[in-house]
Amino acid sequence: MNAPAKQPDADIRELSYSEAIREAMGLALERDERVVLMGEDIGVYGGAFQVTGDLVERFGADRVMDTPISELGGAGVAVGAALTGLRPIYEFQFSDFAALAMEQIVNQAAKMRYMLGGEASVPVVFRMPAGSGTGAAAQHSQSFEAWFGHVPGLKVVQPSTPEDAKGLLLAALEDPDPVVMFEHKLLYKMKGHVPEGWYTTQIGKSAIRRHGKDVTIVASAIMVHRALAAAEKLAGEGIEAEIIDLRSVRPIDGETIIGSVRKTGRLLCVYEGVRTLGIGAEISAMIAESEAFDFLDAPVLRLGGAEAPIPYNPDLEKAAVPQIPDIEAAARRLARREV
Amino acid sequence: MPTEVILPKVDMDMDAGLLAQWHVAIGDHVEKGAALFDIETDKAAMEVEAPASGIVGHIVAEAGSRIPVGQVVAWIYAENEKIPDLPPGGAISGDTGAAEADAEPQAGSRKEVAEVPQPTAPAARDSDEAGTENHSGDPRPRATPAARAAARKSGVDLGRVAGSGPKGRIQADDVARLQPVAAGPSTAEAGLSESAPPVDWAENQRPLAMTRRKGRAKGYPVLLIHGFAADAAGWAPLEKALGDEREIIRIELPCHGRSPLVRTGSFREFTRMAVRAFDDLDVEQLHLVGHSLGGAVAAAIADIRPRRIASLSLISPAGLGPEIDGATLHGIARATRTDSLAPWLKRLGADPDAISHDFAKAAMMARMEPELRAAQVELAGILFPDGTQSFDLSAAMARVEAPFKIVWGRQDRILPWRHALRAPDVAGLHLLDKAGHIPHIERPEAVALPLLENFRTGEVPAYQR
Numbered sequence: 007m008n009a010p011a012k013q014p015d016a017d018i019r020e021l022s023y024s025e026a027i028r029e030a031m032g033l034a035l036e037r038d039e040r041v042v043l044m045g046e047d048i049g050v051y052g053g054a055f056q057v058t059g060d061l062v063e064r065f066g067a068d069r070v071m072d073t074p075i076s077e078l079g080g081a082g083v084a085v086g087a088a089l090t091g092l093r094p095i096y097e098f099q100f101s102d103f104a105a106l107a108m109e110q111i112v113n114q115a116a117k118m119r120y121m122l123g124g125e126a127s128v129p130v131v132f133r134m135p136a137g138s139g140t141g142a143a144a145q146h147s148q149s150f151e152a153w154f155g156h157v158p159g160l161k162v163v164q165p166s167t168p169e170d171a172k173g174l175l176l177a178a179l180e181d182p183d184p185v186v187m188f189e190h191k192l193l194y195k196m197k198g199h200v201p202e203g204w205y206t207t208q209i210g211k212s213a214i215r216r217h218g219k220d221v222t223i224v225a226s227a228i229m230v231h232r233a234l235a236a237a238e239k240l241a242g243e244g245i246e247a248e249i250i251d252l253r254s255v256r257p258i259d260g261e262t263i264i265g266s267v268r269k270t271g272r273l274l275c276v277y278e279g280v281r282t283l284g285i286g287a288e289i290s291a292m293i294a295e296s297e298a299f300d301f302l303d304a305p306v307l308r309l310g311g312a313e314a315p316i317p318y319n320p321d322l323e324k325a326a327v328p329q330i331p332d333i334e335a336a337a338r339r340l341a342r343r344e345v
Numbered sequence: 346m347p348t349e350v351i352l353p354k355v356d357m358d359m360d361a362g363l364l365a366q367w368h369v370a371i372g373d374h375v376e377k378g379a380a381l382f383d384i385e386t387d388k389a390a391m392e393v394e395a396p397a398s399g400i401v402g403h404i405v406a407e408a409g410s411r412i413p414v415g416q417v418v419a420w421i422y423a424e425n426e427k428i429p430d431l432p433p434g435g436a437i438s439g440d441t442g443a444a445e446a447d448a449e450p451q452a453g454s455r456k457e458v459a460e461v462p463q464p465t466a467p468a469a470r471d472s473d474e475a476g477t478e479n480h481s482g483d484p485r486p487r488a489t490p491a492a493r494a495a496a497r498k499s500g501v502d503l504g505r506v507a508g509s510g511p512k513g514r515i516q517a518d519d520v521a522r523l524q525p526v527a528a529g530p531s532t533a534e535a536g537l538s539e540s541a542p543p544v545d546w547a548e549n550q551r552p553l554a555m556t557r558r559k560g561r562a563k564g565y566p567v568l569l570i571h572g573f574a575a576d577a578a579g580w581a582p583l584e585k586a587l588g589d590e591r592e593i594i595r596i597e598l599p600c601h602g603r604s605p606l607v608r609t610g611s612f613r614e615f616t617r618m619a620v621r622a623f624d625d626l627d628v629e630q631l632h633l634v635g636h637s638l639g640g641a642v643a644a645a646i647a648d649i650r651p652r653r654i655a656s657l658s659l660i661s662p663a664g665l666g667p668e669i670d671g672a673t674l675h676g677i678a679r680a681t682r683t684d685s686l687a688p689w690l691k692r693l694g695a696d697p698d699a700i701s702h703d704f705a706k707a708a709m710m711a712r713m714e715p716e717l718r719a720a721q722v723e724l725a726g727i728l729f730p731d732g733t734q735s736f737d738l739s740a741a742m743a744r745v746e747a748p749f750k751i752v753w754g755r756q757d758r759i760l761p762w763r764h765a766l767r768a769p770d771v772a773g774l775h776l777l778d779k780a781g782h783i784p785h786i787e788r789p790e791a792v793a794l795p796l797l798e799n800f801r802t803g804e805v806p807a808y809q810r
């Protein structure tokens with residue numbers, strides 16, 4: 007899988023998505039002594055997906071802390087640490103387990119600034135390995151972006167490239183409020199150009215990964231890459247799809263999406279979370295309410311996860327979330343005005 | 346959901362109309378198609394019919410007020426529907442657009458409030474009933490938001506647009522095709538670049554488009570058949586002059602207006618389609634009125650179905666001699682823009698200056714569909730080969746027994762009025778001064794006078810005449 011929009015080049019340094027995240031955390035630990043990492047097995051073991059890797063050797067167990075097998079406890083410690091001046095990054099082994107820590111994330115971290123009249127802030131980052139495709143079945147494969155996107159007080163980001171993974175994590179660390187970062191597990195090994203040093207990717211700003219005039223496809227995380235592959239095939243048929251990488255679920259970048267739909271008149275939303283009441287519903291409604299409405303020349307389509315738990319059977323697991331042929335077919339139907 | 350009644354767009358260049366009179370009051374029960382109110386524009390006056398059956402729950406526009414096209418004027422509720430105290434969305438007035446300031450970009454709140462529903466000419470609703478365009482029975486044409494926005498901007502009547510999307514949905518480019526090129530390349534360039542598109546001839550026998558206006562009093566309905574390259578809209582001035590006593594029925598000929606593009610090999614075939622439409626009418630007796638080519642068609646119908654004809658009135662009819670201004674017919678059929686259409690239109694009337702640029706623009710607007718133009722060019726070649734009328738109706742006219750009048754303009758440059766002298770002795774001739782080939786548009790009152798006389802005679806039983 008290639009990095010979108012950028013071709014590998016001899017002079018351009020390439021890192022994998024997980025290496026990029028590790029580099030960001032390393033930079034942060036070096037630069038700011040308030041930064042601490044917390045999570046289950048992130049120390050000697052290197053993290054469930056080996057993202058923290060050797061950081062414990064470089065920075066010691068005081069700053070890269072293994073926490074007990076209690077997400078509620080761990081997340082609570084992270085929120086408390088953030089309240090009292092630290093800059094913790096708490097890693098969930100699987101984003102599914104965040105369900106155990108909802109109280110700390112939703113009722114504490116997200117509310118504190120508001121309920122204390124701006125006197126306190128909770129600068130915590132929650133890292134959440136998410137998504138299906140690893141054969142980890144129903145309790146380890148879900149996509150909860152829309153859940154957290156529903157909570158005012160949280161920011162929710164979903165990087166799709168190594169460059170953005172590093173840039174968004176550093177932006178999250180600089181943010182004075184809690185940020186939830188969803189990392190798609192299938193992206194960890196993806197390589198791409200990653201700039202050296204400290205840089206941030208603006209939270210709340212999406213990216214146009216491919217320009218086109220016929221149909222707008224808004225996708226997030228792994229779906230960006232599937233949409234790009236579909237667009238490549240469609241281009242052979244003369245259908246030019248514009249691919250928008252959502253990057254940020256909350257706040258959502260209405261301006262870019264509305265501008266694109268004004269141009270193409272057709273919108274397809276692709277996301278891995280369950281289709282109903284998901285990100286695509288929000289984007290569709292946003293377009294219906296916007297001045298882009300007058301430019302719509304076809305119904306808005308959504309491709310999302312099946313209305314079912316993610317199956318263990320590999321074939322069914324694939325069938326449960328949008329794949330390249332699904333995106334290709336839906337975009338083609340839109341462009342050919344078959345819907 | 347109550348059905349909204351809007352002020353329809355009945356003229357191409359109209360953006361507001363005078364709501365002259367209400368025919369119903371709040372609480373009245375109305376049938377779909379019943380007259381709701383009268384509107385008057387600069388050009389025409391007409392009745393607007395109920396888009397649905399039910400109870401008139403709210404009337405939100407007063408008689409005598411000028412209303413923007415598309416604004417809701419009333420709400421019709423279903424029989425068992427609860428009628429709220431206030432109309433849906435409150436009392437809608439025309440100036441809500443400035444109420445809200447611009448909010449954040451995605452909110453678009455101004456639009457929500459200000460945008461009025463897409464105007465739909467009542468003619469389009471009629472055509473729904475006739476089953477010519479929409480089969481769904483939807484009160485509005487099926488169209489995408491982009492198509493509606495484009496139609497609003499350009500004044501295109503969506504009821505006239507053939508949709509290319511699923512279920513006949515009108516897409517943005519369907520509307521774009523109908524928009525006249527305002528400041529495009531020069532006429533010469535366009536002439537070179539624009540070749541006639543292949544016509545997608547209708548294969549199935551879709552019926553001809555027919556629209557009706559209810560009459561206020563008794564009397565037989567009047568059936569109007571327009572001329573070559575015209576359509577039902579051209580009758581508006583005469584309809585006004587004829588008054589509202591009798592029902593008006595307008596048929597659109599094949600390859601004209603909203604009727605299907607059916608390929609024709611001869612005048613006989615062409616007429617057969619009109620006869621079929623005539624046979625489909627659930628009317629015992631009617632007054633038949635035809636202009637030019639429509640006059641020849643009317644004469645043919647009167648010959649084939651004499652018992653259903655109460656009277657026959659022909660305005661500058663074809664079929665009475667070989668001469669015809671073929672150059673003008675082809676010029677009109679071919680024209681792709683106002684600039685090339687206007688000079689030919691000026692030959693239609695006695696006074697060339699009477700054809701304003703706006704008139705020509707509106708005429709061009711109705712002819713923006715390239716396929717329609719191509720179909721009419723071919724039709725002209727079949728009916729009028731080498732600039733000659735290929736058919737002769739003088740024998741048919743001689744057999745007419747109903748009251749029969751012919752009205753002709755003395756300055757007609759398309760069909761010479763002297764053809765009228767070949768009419769049979771039963772026909773009364775009315776030769777109008779200061780009128781060219783379109784006296785029903787140039788001097789509608791002068792045409793209406795003999796026509797009304799003809800109608801009255803036709804409504805008297807034959808044994809009493």
